[in-house]
Amino acid sequence: MKFLHLFGSNNPTFDEIEGYEDIKDIVLRALESEESFNLLLWGEPASSKTLFLLELAKQKGAVFFDCTNTTSRILDVLEQERPKIILFDELDKMGRVSQNQLLNFLESGHIKVNQMKRQYDLTIKGAKVFASANDLNKLSPPLRSRFRRLHLPKYSKDQFMKVAVKVCPKLSKDTALRIGEEIWKSQGDIRDVISLSKLVKKDDGPEEIAEIINTLAKYGE
Numbered sequence: 001m002k003f004l005h006l007f008g009s010n011n012p013t014f015d016e017i018e019g020y021e022d023i024k025d026i027v028l029r030a031l032e033s034e035e036s037f038n039l040l041l042w043g044e045p046a047s048s049k050t051l052f053l054l055e056l057a058k059q060k061g062a063v064f065f066d067c068t069n070t071t072s073r074i075l076d077v078l079e080q081e082r083p084k085i086i087l088f089d090e091l092d093k094m095g096r097v098s099q100n101q102l103l104n105f106l107e108s109g110h111i112k113v114n115q116m117k118r119q120y121d122l123t124i125k126g127a128k129v130f131a132s133a134n135d136l137n138k139l140s141p142p143l144r145s146r147f148r149r150l151h152l153p154k155y156s157k158d159q160f161m162k163v164a165v166k167v168c169p170k171l172s173k174d175t176a177l178r179i180g181e182e183i184w185k186s187q188g189d190i191r192d193v194i195s196l197s198k199l200v201k202k203d204d205g206p207e208e209i210a211e212i213i214n215t216l217a218k219y220g221e
């Protein structure tokens with residue numbers, strides 16, 4: 001195993017994430033580096049982007065920002081906590097003002113901003129910034145260019161079935177595969193697998209599962 005030497009040194013294991021061993025390797029390498037690094041995971045909904053960031057949020061010295069919420073806190077948190085691992089979930093939902101404020105920081109680790117009668121002037125050396133986004137077009141070109149970008153495409157059927165088994169730990173593998181198969185057929189995503197799995201009981205067979213799916217489809221939009 002390529003990154004075995006990292007284990008035991010408090011690095012994330014990404015146990016909850018099925019697949020993407022290659023991306024896990026890149027993330028671990030970025031963490032190990034003494035240099036700063038900005039990595040953006042972007043693409044399909046329900047492709048484990050937030051899961052990656054939440055795993056990194058468990059690291060010492062990490063801060064997690066949900067950019068769909070107000071982002072005026074970002075500068076305060078950077079100033080007070082001087083985090084070495086900075087996580088921006090849904091970066092494409094961050095307002096333009098904040099996007100612009102971060103440009104310098106992402107380039108040099110230095111940020112100097114006047115905001116609401118306050119002046120922020122700080123430097124964090126060697127920070128790692130990990131972000132997620134659905135739509136790259138909502139990021140300004142300069143912000144986009146500051147990240148190494150990795151695209152998470154739609155799951156293949158094979159991957160989808162493996163993830164389905166992973167997200168249904170309470171059900172038998174057969175049942176999880178049946179749910180995965182049905183959701184795949186109806187072009188749903190992994191979140192649909194999870195919500196359906198909550199309605200399925202351990203001893204439900206194919207008919208019961210099909211009936212639940214029919215009812216959800218009948219009254220769904």
Ligand SMILES: Nc1ncnc2c1ncn2[C@@H]1O[C@H](COP(=O)(O)OP(=O)(O)OP(=O)(O)O)[C@@H](O)[C@H]1O
Pocket residue numbers: 016017018019043044045046047048049050051052132133134163166167190191194
């Ligand atoms: N590869 C995977 N391994 C384990 N669980 C996964 C995987 N992909 C998706 N999931 C599950 O699907 C759900 C959605 O994943 P997540 O929130 O990480 O998606 P996302 O890529 O951030 O989507 P969005 O773009 O809509 O924010 C989570 O419950 C997650 O556990």
Ligand SMILES: [Mg+2]
Pocket residue numbers: 049050051089090132
């Ligand atoms: Mg997400």
